[in-house]
Amino acid sequence: MSARREEILGAAVALADESGLEALSMRTLAERVGVTPMALYPHVGGKATLLDSMVGRLLAELLPPEMTDEGPQVTEAGWRELLSAYARRARGLLLQHPWSAALLFSRPAATAEALHAVGQIHAALLEAGVPPLEVRRVERLVSTFVLGFAASEAGGRFGGGSPEASGPGRQVSEENHTAHSELLPCPSAPVDWNAEFEADLKDLADLIASVASRGRRA
Amino acid sequence: MSARREEILGAAVALADESGLEALSMRTLAERVGVTPMALYPHVGGKATLLDSMVGRLLAELLPPEMTDEGPQVTEAGWRELLSAYARRARGLLLQHPWSAALLFSRPAATAEALHAVGQIHAALLEAGVPPLEVRRVERLVSTFVLGFAASEAGGRFGGGSPEASGPGRQVSEENHTAHSELLPCPSAPVDWNAEFEADLKDLADLIASVASRGRRA
């Protein structure tokens, strides 16, 4: 609504992008905006609603993924491209705004923009042949994976953090090596996360096609 | 190590289970243990390492899932049961300790117990026929989904929160209804999350079998 509010929200997002969520306080934000902490409250209404507004702003950036100009129709085999485009865009936004991952797990993403995106994904799944009764579940399966993957990257679960020796007291010489583990690639080999994400998307698209063909047989 | 330390860790987990992570402070924990805040530091060494120790404790509970007594062998079609057992156990632990989800996304789960569990999962995927070069990726795909699903449930992303009308300014009458959406089940119908999780696991097991058969053709 108000321009002042948008300015404050922008400053909050910038601050969180640069220094992380833990560095975003009403006091640091106020300093950034050039005002007293209490001056923020009429505009953003407390820290909790500030965070809500920040994820709302981010969700609004989700669409359109890379829509063709003729509208939101999902045609033939185009469902694979639409789903991939959404997944890539969601991952990109999450990596660009690492603070958002933790927040997204605790909010139902019920903004108008988010609901519109979900609607498009439902349409794509129907086009793919997923039975209507399974469409919502499959959408949640895919979006849960995409959110989880990006959150793992952004948070450091995949080991993207600092290359320290994971603390004291590690003796992995025997417990960790099962009879099969020498067949696997080196555990600490660097991973191309873009390539892994694309391979995962491919497998999930095949899963969707498989659910669809199972539905046709039934 | 020390009994005092274990006692403090137990109190911290209990406090977080009951009242959430945000209610766990060095001060509230000290009061619970019956001691001054500063007395905790020699035992748990600061809040960050306290949280690390808490997830370590939780990861130690992950195994064994429901191991048969004759050892960790993965046989024939037993890989489906082993993976399902791990997934159910992980989800159960996450729902039992909702505070852990946020922490797990930011730590590589490199405790001895967690590495042992991952080793068993790798063995199961090899047994399923997944090509060695793809085993680590598929393990991450599945564990990322399981963690994401449980985090969504525990955090409230799936709408399990309070049944309020999601704030002011919701007009979903037209934007939300695409041409297909009337084919879908009611958007706000209650969902059986246990059943959804089981259906997802089934689909992921089929995905694994499909990756395996693709590997056999190549």
Next chain:
DNA sequence: ACCTGAACACCGTTCAAGT
């Protein structure tokens, strides 16, 4: 309408003492 300043009840953590 918009902002300030003092105050309250909290944080994690350091440091010098106590027994």
Next chain:
DNA sequence: ACCTGAACACCGTTCAAGT
């Protein structure tokens, strides 16, 4: 070895004033 008490630099937020 184990714990205490005072202190420091932070939080989010309320409330009474200022212009």
